[in-house]
Amino acid sequence: MAGRTDWLYKLYRSHEQPCFCFGPDLKILWINAAAMKDFPHVAEENELAECFPQFSFTGLFSEDKPTSSSLQINNKLDGQDRLEVLTFPDPKEGSLYVGIYYGSCPFHLASSGNEQGSVKLLSYYIRQRMTSIFNLSELISERLVEREDYESAYHIRDIERNCRSLLKLSYNFNAYYTVSDENAIYQTEVDFHEYFTPLMNQAEMILAATGLSFVFDPDYQNGIVKLDKVLFATALLNVVNISYLYAQEEGHFICRTEFFPDEMLLTMEDNVTDYEAVTTPGILDVVALDATGEPPAMKKMCYDILQKTVELHGGQCIIADNHPGVKILIRMKAKLIDNDFVSDEPVYTSKRRVGGKLGIVDIMLSDVTY
Secondary structure, X not given: OHHHXXXXXXXXXXXXXXXXXXOHHHOEEEEOHHHHHHHHHHHHHOOHHXXXXXXXXXXXXXXXXXXXXXXXXXXXXXXXXXXXXXXXXXXXXXXXXXXXXXXXXXXXXXXXXXXXXXXXXHHHHHHHHHHHHHHHHHHHHHHHHHOOOHHHHHHXXXXXXXXXXXXXXXXXXXXXEEXXXXXXXXXXXXXXXXXXXXXXXXXXXXXXXXXXXXXXXXOOOOOOEEEOHHHHHHHHHHHHHHHHHOOOOOOOEEEEEEEEOOEEEEEEEEOOOOHHHHHOOOOOOOOOOOXXXXXXXXXXXXXXXXXHHXXXXXOEXXXXXXXXXXXXXXXXXXXXXXXXXXXXXOOOOOOOOEOOEOOHHHHHHHOOOO
16 A cells, blocks of 8 residues: 555656546546656556556557547647547546646646536536545545554545645636627637636635634435535635625625534625526626626636535535525535634634625634634
8 A cells, every 4th residue: 555655646746736637446537748758667667557457558648539438648749748638437428628738728628519518517527536536535544544554644645635736627727608799609718727716725725724624414325525615615705706896885795604503504695796697508798797897707607616516515506686686595514623723813804895794704704613
């Protein structure tokens, strides 16, 4: 076990980027360009086939597209230092073509199918696979600690941290949304990396300082799993910032949180968001601005991500017409975990206020009893 974790640890440290992405049953989803150069030798030296029997070496470096549900990696690097990965996750979901770039674009999606559907599918696909890794690494680490193999346990934790970094990439790719005007329908690029990174940093800093984490059992069958607090807070803050920070003085944004013994209920509402714009499927006009000064298409993506994140973790997210504005109800099976490192001092105070109301983080922290 120690030898395998040492090898994985070394791969993850290459170029200070996550080099490996695992899927269910330890299937390998992709390897970055730096790791690819030495991969054949490393695989043979570490008997990768025995470590990961589900991994197929057939056609690993072939340029032919796979014809079945499998993974193929194209080792042809062009001037942009691009590593192409072909994935066919499930015939029911449809196929994906993913390009991973190491340059100006950190993660780029291209698809021959519906662009909007592919964006959602890829994001969901990555998060779903990474959730299984978190659960697996948690279990392995606990067993290693019981055996007093602390070094291997540390390596497993390091892998988990890098998987979390990869998980964030599910939001950090450039997506394409359909734009329409009076004369044409075309594709426009939406830079997820630029838009979400500040919110991720904010959410991570705030929640890391509080030491809070949510634990819930979505169906009482698969045991207790951890809700990724960075993802949840990011999705939440993303919606909140649009309504809250861009609201007019006469507008309002209200947030209420309630914690029960095994459930969290969060309600948000404003009177500026165009309900039809964020809930109507189909072609979106990203040129026009709504009352908040944001493109409806961008706002729709924010709501989509919030809904998917909540639903992925077994919760319920309802978006309703507030006449005017939008009302969001989030209900999740959850409980707060006690943390000895949580300070009694306030860790964050909102600097932005609209109509004298507190921000989402102030409200969440004020509702928590340490």
